[in-house]
Amino acid sequence: MSNEDQQLEPGQIEPPAGEIRFLFLAERDLFARRAERFRLLASGHSLADYLGFLALLADAQQEALDRFPSLPPPTPEEQSLCREHGMPLLAARSWRRNPAWREGLALILRRMAGAEVPAAAREAAAGLLATAECRLDDLADKILAGDQAAVPPPELPFVAAALQAYWVHMATALGEHAFARLEAGGVCPVCGSAPASGIVHANGSKQGLRYLSCSLCATQWHMVRLKCSSCEATEGIGYYSLEGTNGAVKAESCPDCNAYLKLLYLEKDGRMEATADDLATLALDMLMAEAGKVRGGPNLFLHPGGEVEEA
Ligand SMILES: [Zn+2]
Ligand SMILES: [Zn+2]
Known part of the structure; x- marks a missing residue:
């Protein structure tokens, strides 16, 4: 597992909040x-x-x-x-x-x-x-x-x-x-659930923006990067990825509350999907758990006490 430097400062790349579409509902397919x-x-x-x-x-x-x-x-x-x-x-x-x-x-x-x-x-x-x-x-x-x-x-x-x-x-x-923006930026504006993971988009008006993906209703809502989705702290956020991977999935980890959330970087692989790619990268969760970190949001298919059997 490797820790990488922060890639941008808050507000450095992102357009003003008023120009950002804050919410995308799931598509029907x-x-x-x-x-x-x-x-x-x-x-x-x-x-x-x-x-x-x-x-x-x-x-x-x-x-x-x-x-x-x-x-x-x-x-x-x-x-x-x-x-x-x-x-x-x-x-x-x-x-x-x-x-x-x-x-x-x-x-x-x-x-x-x-x-x-x-x-x-x-x-x-x-x-x-x-x-x-x-x-x-x-x-x-x-x-x-x-x-x-x-x-x-x-x-x-x-x-x-x-x-x-x-x-x-x-x-x-x-x-x-x-639906309207909520005061708490880390929970879904539609249903109030925590995110399963975050997505850093690569195209169009969303390019470079981070959206959190709801663990229940798959709504994506905007949250600035370099901010803990659990406690909204911005200091000392670290990024971890599995060695030997292309860094398409990184765990954004907060020293304040000890939580982490996976981020999927679509510029590395545009086919990634919030729930599926979260479950396909459980090896990263295991390493984060060994480091004493806890998930900042659930994946509803993952039983907290359960083992997933390898083939
Ligand atoms: Zn939701
Ligand atoms: Zn935190």
Whole structure:
């Protein structure tokens, strides 16, 4: 693992904040593109089976997203209350989800129970298909509250996948204009979740800008570079990458709060995707953990206590 010098000073390259589009919602083909990325990453990877499983899961998420009916948005009263208090409109922890999220889950589970995946995953999917609705909602609440550790490891990816598809559906149905900047720059302006990773863009109006990518709804929101996404400190930020790689993925690490977040540099590889490339670079997480650092945001497919088996 190598530590590299900071590459720019705050404000040195970036245009004034007023000229920067602060938010991009996920596209409606997010999961199809993610599945494609997982497949590409799986080839020749030591975690090939795991990444292949996640590709099939992303296919199922896309199908669930495509089939969601239109659902009632937050009421005008809820919307103005959120604006007034600077709260995210589709807050993961407090906004009441529509029971339709479980229909998305059921579709994902039916696909995965019949897919060519490890027997343990098929059994977990079949088990969840027969699980009472109140327990499914309880599992969802735990994930949305950031307590992934309380969910049995084989069940976590399925429930997390359904919640992602549902939140992308609701966010894209409302549209970008419904969401406003929050005071806390490190959480998603749509749902209040922490980012899974950050992306430094390479093209167009976003060139050189860093956007954080939501672990739940995949919204990208702007945050200046050289700033810790967890505590917003700007001093002493360090960058770490795996030796022998081209530096397309670096961990941005904060000495103040000890958190790190991966940054994907699209100029090095424009095909990278926030969730998929995060999971394909778990070796970097292991090195950061050995150095006593903790992730600044979750990847919902990663069980905090779980091991990922190498092929
Ligand atoms: Zn979000
Ligand atoms: Zn920090």
